[in-house]
Amino acid sequence: LTSRFDEHFRMNEQDVIQYVKEKLDIFEGEAALECREIGDGNINYIFRVSDPGTGRSVIVKHADVTLRSNANSRLTTDRSRIEAEALRIEGDLAPGMVPELYLYDPVMCCLCMEDLSDHANMRYALVEHRTFPMFAEHITDFLVNTLVRTSDIAMNPLERRQLSQRFVNPLCRITEDLVYTDPYTNKTGQNVVFPPIRDFVQEVLYDDVRLRLEAAKLKKAFLSNNQALIHGDLHTGSILVKADSTKAIDPEFAFFGPMGYDIGNVVGNLCFAWANGFVTIEEPLKRASFLRWVEETIVEVVDLFSAKFRTVALRNVHDVMFRTDGFLDWYLANVLADTAGVSGLEMHRRTVGDAKVRSLTSIQDEAKRALAEKIVIASGKEFIMGRENYLAGVAYVRTIKKVAEEYTHGSSG
Amino acid sequence: LTSRFDEHFRMNEQDVIQYVKEKLDIFEGEAALECREIGDGNINYIFRVSDPGTGRSVIVKHADVTLRSNANSRLTTDRSRIEAEALRIEGDLAPGMVPELYLYDPVMCCLCMEDLSDHANMRYALVEHRTFPMFAEHITDFLVNTLVRTSDIAMNPLERRQLSQRFVNPLCRITEDLVYTDPYTNKTGQNVVFPPIRDFVQEVLYDDVRLRLEAAKLKKAFLSNNQALIHGDLHTGSILVKADSTKAIDPEFAFFGPMGYDIGNVVGNLCFAWANGFVTIEEPLKRASFLRWVEETIVEVVDLFSAKFRTVALRNVHDVMFRTDGFLDWYLANVLADTAGVSGLEMHRRTVGDAKVRSLTSIQDEAKRALAEKIVIASGKEFIMGRENYLAGVAYVRTIKKVAEEYTHGSSG
Numbered sequence: 065l066t067s068r069f070d071e072h073f074r075m076n077e078q079d080v081i082q083y084v085k086e087k088l089d090i091f092e093g094e095a096a097l098e099c100r101e102i103g104d105g106n107i108n109y110i111f112r113v114s115d116p117g118t119g120r121s122v123i124v125k126h127a128d129v130t131l132r133s134n135a136n137s138r139l140t141t142d143r144s145r146i147e148a149e150a151l152r153i154e155g156d157l158a159p160g161m162v163p164e165l166y167l168y169d170p171v172m173c174c175l176c177m178e179d180l181s182d183h184a185n186m187r188y189a190l191v192e193h194r195t196f197p198m199f200a201e202h203i204t205d206f207l208v209n210t211l212v213r214t215s216d217i218a219m220n221p222l223e224r225r226q227l228s229q230r231f232v233n234p235l236c237r238i239t240e241d242l243v244y245t246d247p248y249t250n251k252t253g254q255n256v257v258f259p260p261i262r263d264f265v266q267e268v269l270y271d272d273v274r275l276r277l278e279a280a281k282l283k284k285a286f287l288s289n290n291q292a293l294i295h296g297d298l299h300t301g302s303i304l305v306k307a308d309s310t311k312a313i314d315p316e317f318a319f320f321g322p323m324g325y326d327i328g329n330v331v332g333n334l335c336f337a338w339a340n341g342f343v344t345i346e347e348p349l350k351r352a353s354f355l356r357w358v359e360e361t362i363v364e365v366v367d368l369f370s371a372k373f374r375t376v377a378l379r380n381v382h383d384v385m386f387r388t389d390g391f392l393d394w395y396l397a398n399v400l401a402d403t404a405g406v407s408g409l410e411m412h413r414r415t416v417g418d419a420k421v422r423s424l425t426s427i428q429d430e431a432k433r434a435l436a437e438k439i440v441i442a443s444g445k446e447f448i449m450g451r452e453n454y455l456a457g458v459a460y461v462r463t464i465k466k467v468a469e470e471y472t473h474g475s476s477g
Numbered sequence: 478l479t480s481r482f483d484e485h486f487r488m489n490e491q492d493v494i495q496y497v498k499e500k501l502d503i504f505e506g507e508a509a510l511e512c513r514e515i516g517d518g519n520i521n522y523i524f525r526v527s528d529p530g531t532g533r534s535v536i537v538k539h540a541d542v543t544l545r546s547n548a549n550s551r552l553t554t555d556r557s558r559i560e561a562e563a564l565r566i567e568g569d570l571a572p573g574m575v576p577e578l579y580l581y582d583p584v585m586c587c588l589c590m591e592d593l594s595d596h597a598n599m600r601y602a603l604v605e606h607r608t609f610p611m612f613a614e615h616i617t618d619f620l621v622n623t624l625v626r627t628s629d630i631a632m633n634p635l636e637r638r639q640l641s642q643r644f645v646n647p648l649c650r651i652t653e654d655l656v657y658t659d660p661y662t663n664k665t666g667q668n669v670v671f672p673p674i675r676d677f678v679q680e681v682l683y684d685d686v687r688l689r690l691e692a693a694k695l696k697k698a699f700l701s702n703n704q705a706l707i708h709g710d711l712h713t714g715s716i717l718v719k720a721d722s723t724k725a726i727d728p729e730f731a732f733f734g735p736m737g738y739d740i741g742n743v744v745g746n747l748c749f750a751w752a753n754g755f756v757t758i759e760e761p762l763k764r765a766s767f768l769r770w771v772e773e774t775i776v777e778v779v780d781l782f783s784a785k786f787r788t789v790a791l792r793n794v795h796d797v798m799f800r801t802d803g804f805l806d807w808y809l810a811n812v813l814a815d816t817a818g819v820s821g822l823e824m825h826r827r828t829v830g831d832a833k834v835r836s837l838t839s840i841q842d843e844a845k846r847a848l849a850e851k852i853v854i855a856s857g858k859e860f861i862m863g864r865e866n867y868l869a870g871v872a873y874v875r876t877i878k879k880v881a882e883e884y885t886h887g888s889s890g
Contacts, residue, residue, distance in 0.1 A: 216700040287629040385693040
């Protein structure tokens with residue numbers, strides 16, 4: 065009764081076919097399965113296994129003990145457990161908004177999940193200027209339900225502390241360095257700055273001690289405000305979309321941290337799409353239509369989150385003290401300030417850091433890319449420095465439009 | 478090779494004599510030991526074992542599976558483990574400021590510790606108006622070293638998160654209810670209000686929604702700001718003193734929470750001593766001398782903490798972002814605001830809650846006790862409502878003297 069899969073090894077496509085037949089009930093024993101490795105990250109192996117006969121398919125996400133890109137760089141496979149536990153909790157709290165998890169196998173470090181190949185990855189879709197009118201409605205459902213219902217508002221404090229033990233996540237280190245440190249210090253020399261904006265980055269980011277102080281305050285919150293179980297990496301590359309569906313994937317960075325980290329990631333990434341559309345779309349009607357959708361979506365992400373926060377928080381608040389008049393408003397105002405701060409951090413780290421976004425790197429024209437990156441960096445700085453004032457979505461749109469106006473005239477005139 | 482002590486049972490004095498002979502190297506095998514149960518709480522059994530021949534002695538703190546006061550009320554014995562781990566960490570970080578731990582036995586749920594019978598319990602000493610000129614210097618050493626060095630300033634973030642897993646403490650529930658809820662809601666009916674101040678408490682505590690809102694904000698921080706490994710119950714009953722030594726005992730409530738919780742407990746309890754001296758000491762010179770010592774001690778606890786915080790934080794800060802100009806000042810200002818808030822909470826819960834302090838209950842004259850309790854409650858409220866302004870120790874003294882003046886004239890004239 066022993067199996068090849070009783071001890072961890074790195075599987076290839078043929079291994080994965082045998083694996084899913086042995087472990088899952090989805091495929092017939094005699095089915096001629098197809099398997100393809102489709103991962104494009106440098107950490108995990110992602111296999112899509114399908115049965116052309118029945119049309120059934122499954123995704124197998126498989127973790128090895130080293131990075132794909134570097135066999136000497138060891139990485140804890142415990143990230144698979146964290147991802148599996150986060151997916152189950154998110155799926156319970158926000159049904160239909162994450163891939164269904166069929167199996168988590170702690171030995172082979174595998175997650176077997178619903179195949180969502182009918183969805184587009186939002187990072188790529190936005191570069192193509194596709195729009196998703198239901199996105200704000202969907203993502204705020206995901207955010208509110210996963211965040212509020214794992215927060216100190218809704219959960220029993222001891223159960224929350226016990227649950228948070230399961231999410232002590234070594235991957236936080238990556239965020240602490242790449243998001244909360246490098247963009248303001250360039251100490252490690254890991255930053256990769258687009259050459260035409262080097263002086264700008266030096267002045268606006270590295271040399272501004274007031275900005276560094278505000279980023280340090282936000283870092284402190286990331287380190288010790290265990291407010292809710294957050295996704296921890298909710299950029300548009302972790303979001304799959306189609307017209308009537310939105311799915312959040314890859315919660316390997318999940319841990320108990322500030323709610324604003326997730327919301328701010330969504331808002332910041334929408335700002336990349338705006339800057340991209342602003343500088344690249346030539347045709348006026350197409351440009352106006354795409355920018356308007358991005359602007360409306362930013363407004364709705366913030367404002368629908370706020371509206372739903374009030375409803376879900378009121379429905380779930382268990383603590384008599386937290387039902388005091390004014391408490392939930394104060395709580396929400398803090399979450400929104402964190403959101404603005406994190407939006408800005410994300411906008412900075414994706415321009416000057418090592419991990420770029422296609423919305424910016426895909427801009428071929430050097431002057432246009434420089435303009436887009438300056439808009440992103442300067443807007444992000446305003447979000448951080450004035451974060452207490454970003455209580456409504458429209459404030460973000462006002463800032464980015466104002467900054468874009470300034471830099472367009474500044475660079476063209 | 479089996480022992481009676483391989484399975485937990487509740488020990489009596491004879492059992493404890495056999496236990497320490499078997500487990501510790503302190504006593505000779507033939508020594509005629511004396512053992513006395515000296516606990517006065519309703520949770521644990523505290524035995525003092527001594528050898529009249531050598532003068533050696535030891536304290537054995539033994540946890541049973543039920544409360545002393547109620548055999549039907551089960552309590553996790555894991556509190557012994559938490560206390561042992563906290564004592565070890567505190568002893569490492571603040572040498573000489575906690576009892577030395579000779580043995581922690583997870584089976585018998587016993588801590589065998591240094592006997593500190595040469596020290597006085599500070600709660601009782603303050604009722605006798607004894608003064609301890611070194612206390613502020615000592616306790617701020619304890620506070621700064623245990624708090625700053627387990628904080629996000631000094632520790633590696635992942636190691637900190639891993640360590641915090643060992644301090645998921647069910648006893649937090651008691652604090653959440655007794656400190657952060659009951660004084661403002663009286664919902665459970667557990668409050669015990671001194672009859673002459675019932676109307677005052679109704680108006681000043683229960684009916685003030687603005688106060689309840691501020692207490693709710695502080696409660697949120699207690700639930701989710703895992704800033705440092707705090708003692709969690711640092712009232713004067715957990716402090717042993719003599720002229721040249723101060724020891725913090727009983728860290729069963731230890732967990733990762735806001736630094737201000739510990740500092741605020743110390744300051745709040747000093748305010749009880751002040752109010753007691755203010756209303757009970759007849760002889761003018763004695764009165765002035767005791768009040769002056771309490772006032773200086775309050776000032777020094779806050780100001781020495783701040784000064785030492787800067788030194789210890791600067792010496793231990795590992796994160797380049799946290800070395801930004803202004804960051805540690807901002808961090809300290811937040812700790813001091815929490816401190817003022819918690820001082821006020823402690824002052825409220827010890828007057829209207831079930832767990833009283835002798836500084837107030839020992840006042841025989843009804844009018845004097847009422848005056849002292851009003852001074853404590855009204856000052857505590859000012860600390861909470863204006864907590865951002867208590868950046869220097871003198872601010873506390875100004876408030877309590879001003880409030881005392883108001884209520885003395887109000888009640889006498």
